[in-house]
Amino acid sequence: MPLRGLRAISVSALLLAAATRPAFATLGEQEASIENDRVRLQGARTSVAAGNGFAVHEMVTASGATVREYVAQATGRVFAVAWQGSWQPDFRQVFGSYFQQYVQGAQAAHGNRARRGPVVIEQSGLVVEMGGQPRAFYGRAYVPQLMPQNMDTGTIR
Numbered sequence: 001m002p003l004r005g006l007r008a009i010s011v012s013a014l015l016l017a018a019a020t021r022p023a024f025a026t027l028g029e030q031e032a033s034i035e036n037d038r039v040r041l042q043g044a045r046t047s048v049a050a051g052n053g054f055a056v057h058e059m060v061t062a063s064g065a066t067v068r069e070y071v072a073q074a075t076g077r078v079f080a081v082a083w084q085g086s087w088q089p090d091f092r093q094v095f096g097s098y099f100q101q102y103v104q105g106a107q108a109a110h111g112n113r114a115r116r117g118p119v120v121i122e123q124s125g126l127v128v129e130m131g132g133q134p135r136a137f138y139g140r141a142y143v144p145q146l147m148p149q150n151m152d153t154g155t156i157r
Contacts, residue, residue: 026078026093026094026095026096027078027079027080027081027094027095027096027097027098027126027141027142027143027146028077028078028079028096028097028098028143028146029077029078029096030076030077030078031055031057031071031076031077031078050073051148051151051155052148052150052151053072053073053074053148053149053150053151054070054071054072054073054079054147054148054151055070055071055073056068056069056070056071057069057071061085063085063086063087064085064086065083065084065085065086065087066083066084066085067081067082067083067085068081068082068083068156068157069081070082070142070156072146072147072148073148074148075146077146078146079142079143079146079147079148080140080141080142080143080147080156081094081140081141081142082138082139082140082141082156082157083137083138083139083140084132084137084138084139085137086134086135086136086137087137088130088137088139089139094141095126095141098125098126098141098143101123101125101126102121102126102128102141105121105123105126105128106119106121106128108121109121117131118130118131119131119139124144125143125144125145126141126142126143127141127142127143127144127153128140128141129141140156140157142156
């Protein structure tokens with residue numbers, strides 16, 4: 001096969017892989033969106049647990065990644081998402097309307113330096129903590145204003 005043909009196949013494969021990347025819940029959306037997330041992740045909902053003023057929906061994907069979505073019972077809105085597994089999430093999907101704030105926070109935290117080590121972004125309207133390495137990523141993101149009152153952020157994991 002000519003080199004040009006191999007390049008076209010390689011580019012097509014990369015585009016297909018990018019298009020089928022798993023998505024996560026979007027911060028600030030309603031609890032009803034969680035079923036859509038489960039379908040997109042092609043995962044199984046393994047549990048729903050209740051806390052003091054919140055519920056946690058946990059899913060496990062076919063690849064073994066775990067996704068937890070935290071929902072405030074008073075508002076029915078997703079206030080946090082946590083993940084661990086072999087891949088990073090689609091951050092546009094995770095952060096939704098908070099994506100630009102995330103990008104600005106990441107740029108401020110890292111400037112023009114190479115991004116090595118954990119990422120910690122603490123802003124008034126968004127907190128993001130993530131790290132890991134290929135096949136072992138982890139992270140969490142939450143919106144403090146949407147959290148139930150008196151909730152310990154250490155619960156989000």
